[in-house]
């Protein structure tokens with residue numbers, strides 16, 4: 552660690568002040584919200600990669616009570632909110648990067664990200680919030696409740712997903728990107744909110760839908776889930 556010398560000239564005082572501004576740079580907090588029905592390696596490994604790329608020491612996993620765009624009977628979660636949260640808690644126990652935040656389950660109703668971010672801003676006033684999403688979520692982002700306000704509360708970090716790419720964005724989202732996209736992660740970390748950053752592309756060809764279908768067809772999910780989640784699903788007879 553470099554220790555600043557004790558100096559008396561005005562020039563030197565200015566230098567010392569500059570250093571303290573750098574030191575007080577806000578820390579980053581990653582946030583991954585999801586239905587997690589169930590949580591899988593695509594969630595955890597892509598979030599871990601983002602944490603590494605952006606030097607985040609903590610990522611909150613936030614199970615949604617009802618994801619606002621998954622309200623029709625074919626899209627609502629199969630496992631209960633309690634079971635989805637228990638699986639998320641288990642994922643957190645095996646990796647210290649993650650902690651589970653159950654605020655959306657306590658709030659019940661539709662889990663609007665804008666509400667969650669407002670609460671996190673209050674509880675973490677000295678953090679920059681990075682809301683992590685997959686490309687499929689970016690495609691629907693302009694349908695989210697108060698999406699413009701979301702960008703005043705956090706940065707969005709977008710992960711690639713197989714079968715979803717930029718060509719699927721509508722003009723409205725393309726325009727949003729032209730206003731908010733940033734490619735320089737060093738500059739990103741100096742700003743409080745308002746940017747959309749594409750993480751280094753890594754494709755995890757895993758989805759909860761695929762897992763539920765494979766389990767229903769009694770196929771193995773060994774490469775898609777951690778053993779502890781596979782055991783939980785078996786014990787609770789989920790997705791059969």
Ligand SMILES: Nc1ncnc2c1ncn2[C@@H]1O[C@H](COP(=O)(O)OP(=O)(O)OP(=O)(O)O)[C@@H](O)[C@H]1O
Nearest residue numbers: 585586587593597684685688710755757758759760
């Ligand atoms: N394999 C993956 N790689 C990167 N991001 C992912 C991956 N799977 C899910 N995500 C992202 O994690 C968030 C929560 O996802 P969600 O819990 O809906 O999982 P899902 O696998 O997409 O579920 P489903 O298949 O039931 O729609 C979303 O922003 C989604 O884009």
Ligand SMILES: O=C(O)c1ccc[n+]([C@@H]2O[C@H](COP(=O)([O-])O)[C@@H](O)[C@H]2O)c1
Nearest residue numbers: 584585586615618619662663664695696
């Ligand atoms: O706030 C919204 O309107 C909104 C609309 C769609 C999705 N989200 C959030 O996006 C995250 C991923 O959602 P999902 O549907 O992929 O599970 C989860 O935290 C949802 O609450 C939020």
